[in-house]
Amino acid sequence: MNMAPMETPERELNYLNLFWLTTTPVLAIVGVTWYWLHNGFPWANLLVFTLMYLATGLSITAGYHRYYSHRSYECGKGLQLFYLIFGAAAAQNSVLNWASDHRDHHRYVDGEKDPYNIGKGFFYAHMGWIFYADPLADERKKNAPDLTKDPLVLWQDRWYPFLVVAVSFGLPTFLGLLMGHPLGGFLWGGLFRMVVVHHMTFLINSAAHVWGGKPYSMNNSARDNCFLAPLTFGEGYHNFHHKFPADWRNGIRWHQFDITKWWLWATRTIGLTSKLKSVPEPLILKARLEVEMEKAKQKLSIDSSILEKAQEVLENGRESFLLAMERYQKAKTDYSRAKRYWSVTMRREIRNDIRKYSKELANARRSWNQAMDLVNRFSYSYSGAKSIVLLTALADIFKSR
Ligand SMILES: [Zn+2]
Ligand SMILES: [Zn+2]
Structure with missing residues (x-):
């Protein structure tokens, strides 16, 4: 790749990220199991989990990824706000940071400047990369001039920690409270849901660069994997996506499981989304x-x-x-x-x-x-x-x- 000696400085650990990403999965699994054993099967909490799972998952795939990172369609301010609020609730950083990292992932895929370079190992690409402070963070934002000019994006970037607390944890706790189970709402719709959506996203950076076929391009490590697609809201068709990142679909055939594509199609039908870009x-x-x-x-x-x-x-x-x-x-x-x-x-x-x-x-x-x-x-x-x-x-x- 590009030779640039300043690119590999000593990397410092980001202790907050390290602590958060290693403890939350343990707390989530222990928490929901304990709650299940003491309160029976939590139907009401499962509903809160599903609503939060769909809202935050789609905000990452349709919002952070296909809209903000790749601009593969257009949508109004209302839907943008929805993606920004529930995208923040997925606790994967503000969209400004997420999308600039992701654009570099496409530009430098498998190279030294790829933030989640699979060449550094499965675990590194999956979540290890988040344990470190990124020395290129400011430089990466240069490839997102459209985002640094968007007042809604800047608002989300500024209020990101508050949104995580209020929407990722506060909202499901409140919904649980309405059903008489505030702690269940917090554990299922907050903590456990956040961990599931985290690893759903992480699998695209790890597994979808290791297992699967390469029908559209042999030039990089990205794979099409039909088993990953249902787990990742359709993002498993990653070889196609790396070849044609501006296409609004990842699974292009009608039978390929791509919930995000169906969501975008549905929102277009009711007039919330327009100008879906597709490759001829x-x-x-x-x-x-x-x-x-x-x-x-x-x-x-x-x-x-x-x-x-x-x-x-x-x-x-x-x-x-x-x-x-x-x-x-x-x-x-x-x-x-x-x-x-x-x-x-x-x-x-x-x-x-x-x-x-x-x-x-x-x-x-x-x-x-x-x-x-x-x-x-x-x-x-x-x-x-x-x-x-x-x-x-x-x-x-x-x-x-
Ligand atoms: Zn990729
Ligand atoms: Zn992408």
Whole structure:
């Protein structure tokens, strides 16, 4: 990474953070267990827990992360205030600090200036990094000029400790009191909920940089992990997120579990959120094909002119796939325009085009997948003769279309 000797000074421990992050999990688990044993199963407190869990969890993922760190959509002052108040209640620092750290995480991912660099170990990326004072804290704020100009953000930064006490602990205690269980409200909706949301966020910086696939980019350690997604309000699709951080979604397919995406969709439906930014489908597909091509090249990287030719055949196959995708997308755009302005015959023609190109696209996709299957089954121990067989088979796949 960048060579900069001033970047690695002696790091000082932040004793408050160290104490807070190590004692609260113990107190939370002992507290809720003790309360459960003495008061039976706490249904009323579970309700307080759920409300606080959703409000603070979404304020981190939809608010701190997708809105303030990446500006992936727009929303009004009311919703901003909600994110700031309940984001503070997640007790993960003010959004000014959180977002400037996070923007550096994306900019310098896996490098020395990445605040939660996974190269320093799982525990460090998970929570160890918070035990230290950050010597770059002021420098990091330079990448958040939009936030240092936002009066609501500055207000939250100033009142952050007060908000933690009042909203993270005061509010659930009060809600518990209304149901006749103030201590239960404090333990379940305050302490235990805070610890759960802490580790939910921390897992993205640790586990989502260690376990899972890399379908969109091989350039950094971020992974897509479908098991992490439900635990993290949808942030588990982290490889996609690092490749396309400005997209409002992390799990882009309809079946990918991303509560934050559904929340943003719902708030847009009722008019609270607007201008959701998404990456055009062909670009996403292009990223996928590039990764598959990269993996195929690694597999075929034996010194052999035949295998070089195989790479060339694949390269051509990918090109025709992308071309088909482009034509198909264009025909669809033309059609939606034609619906408004053009004649019936014109529409019929475009509809035929769409049908033709979608067939072409499906064929190109099938050929590509077949070729990838062949390459994946190819073994380094194969001799020259087998390589010729592979090359012929690949050429056949792309010729037969
Ligand atoms: Zn990351
Ligand atoms: Zn991010």
